Amino acid sequence: MFKEYQHLRIPGPTPISPEVQRAMNRTILGHRSGAFSKILTEASEKSKYIFQTKQEVFILASTGTGALEMTVANVVQPKDKVLVVVTGVFGERFVKITKAYGANVMTLNFNAGTAAQPEDIKNVLEKNPDIKAVFVTHCETSTAVANPVEKIAEVVKDTNAILIVDSVSALVGMELKMDEWGIDIAVTASHKALGLPPGLALIAVSDKAWKMIEEHQGPKFYFDLMAYRKKLKQNTTPYTGPVSLVYGLSKSLDLIQEEGLENVFHRHRLIRDMVRAAAGALHLELWVQDEEAASCTVTSIKGNDQLDTEELRRVLREDYKVEVAGGQNDFKGKIFRIGHLGYVHPLDILTTISALEMALKQVGYPIELGAGMKAAEEVYCNDKNIG
């Protein structure tokens, strides 16, 4: 009966609301039809709300990594000096992509579990006025660190460099004010806080970045932003539009608009705080100690001598139908990660916490059943002014 039953609590893909699921079931339209053009352009227009921008938002069939490459492929030429801020696996991914495009890559690495320091970025930019672009990960999914994008934008915006933000696992779950903060290129993907299946990426570009892109020379085709801009003016996409996912996107954006972005942020923050409170009550150590640096979309928890995180994940998956993520690369076996983004209600995370405390007991970790629930419920009740 429960073969497909699962509480999917990884930092994307995420569960999908019934509204979005139904929207995606609409009969396929031709990708060049007027009917699809209308849906596409409306979705593009509605996407401005989540980026908090007046710029066009381009929709393409791609995962998040493709969108990251798009930011590089349209800006970086061989030997260009770029700065990549690295706080984990997805910062490293920017390093790999910019190197693949022949850039002269400088990196700023921050200690695991801590956020990037804007002051350090400022210093590097002052000493290297020839840096063309700064790449930053908004939420570093691999560790659950949230970088202070607003403050980083402040130190970049008056330089010649553009600021490129990977907000794949953050946008909609955490605030990003593209125009007000002065972000030049921001990208996100469908299977994160947008609550869609994987396969769609969104990208928005500032005037400052467009100037750089218009002058850019270098091999690019599928990821050519100029092509997307030209085609969007004609109410279409350069290549086949991902029809069903765009239906879903359009509906997801309606739901976000209806809930209100501020309320969506509040919900993500509340759920993060519930998870963090439960972790404390269950004697678990958070990988990101500083609340300011803790993502609202994913939480990382450390293993220790008494806690084999991979065994815990196995028990959660097999015995409690809860799927949480492990650590990536160097973090494998050191942490586990609870995703709480997109179509996630506080009750969903309470379910996860209940499973977590039973699984902890099952693997022999010394906890009191109910303790995590009490702590998380208190946070929720306080948020509702009950108590």
Add this chain to the structure above:
Amino acid sequence: MFKEYQHLRIPGPTPISPEVQRAMNRTILGHRSGAFSKILTEASEKSKYIFQTKQEVFILASTGTGALEMTVANVVQPKDKVLVVVTGVFGERFVKITKAYGANVMTLNFNAGTAAQPEDIKNVLEKNPDIKAVFVTHCETSTAVANPVEKIAEVVKDTNAILIVDSVSALVGMELKMDEWGIDIAVTASHKALGLPPGLALIAVSDKAWKMIEEHQGPKFYFDLMAYRKKLKQNTTPYTGPVSLVYGLSKSLDLIQEEGLENVFHRHRLIRDMVRAAAGALHLELWVQDEEAASCTVTSIKGNDQLDTEELRRVLREDYKVEVAGGQNDFKGKIFRIGHLGYVHPLDILTTISALEMALKQVGYPIELGAGMKAAEEVYCNDKNIG
């Protein structure tokens, strides 16, 4: 985002598994097509497993009440003496239907919250050898009382009377051995432990009952069991077969077969025990004190001077997206009922309990957050031999 988000915890309709949901989306077939006949007859055949019978099981488009009427319409003639065992609203419904068909209705009423006593039924039958049929509710949905059907069958089976069991809200969630126990007519409906939408009823008939039905005279058409028997031999239904619901039924029966009926019963009993443990820890009073008489598919909890059950239900629904049932008729405002049948996993009921304890706090009922969870999790862990 959460307009459709709901934890549906009433004693039917119940949530539907994704497997069943998808099965019902199959393209509609003509109800007289060979393809549909195959699905219908297979579903009928597979239904024998849940009734634990070798008899034919008939599938009709009807709610549970229609199925109750079917048991009466094929058996009762004006002035026939029948005995209706009443433990709540659905026992009363048998009284209403048998009276509508002109029966001479004797009733045996049992105190609210207690189960029927087989000994009392035996006494009535001994004093009234002309009783033609005994009507019993397996799970009295209105109060969450489970009647001892096996023991009642023991006292009926050697009389001339047939035993008719309304197992609408029990079958699949609680054991019913039609052949072994000697039940003559048993009925159930789709939107209970079968985990389907409302609209389908199932009915199985013993040889003893068939003899009575074959001799029966009285007005009946849609509910004429002889017509269903005749048409099933021709691999079809007398009237339009409810195509999509039959697709769903077929898939639901596969899932039940796959999980194993014993495991399905165990799961329902476990979840009931979790709810009862949580209720105790939250200082709530169970309507059915005796565990033996407590349904495994629904649990009733009393209100008191400090607990307005209707206000609690409103808070659960509006603030926690959990829908529980209130009391019916005389029980309105006196109890609330948590449904836990069908596609329900222990984690689902933990979610409900978490919402319940927060809602109790919200309405000012003196409880300790986490206490209900601890108690319910302990029951679950004990069941898994953890702890």
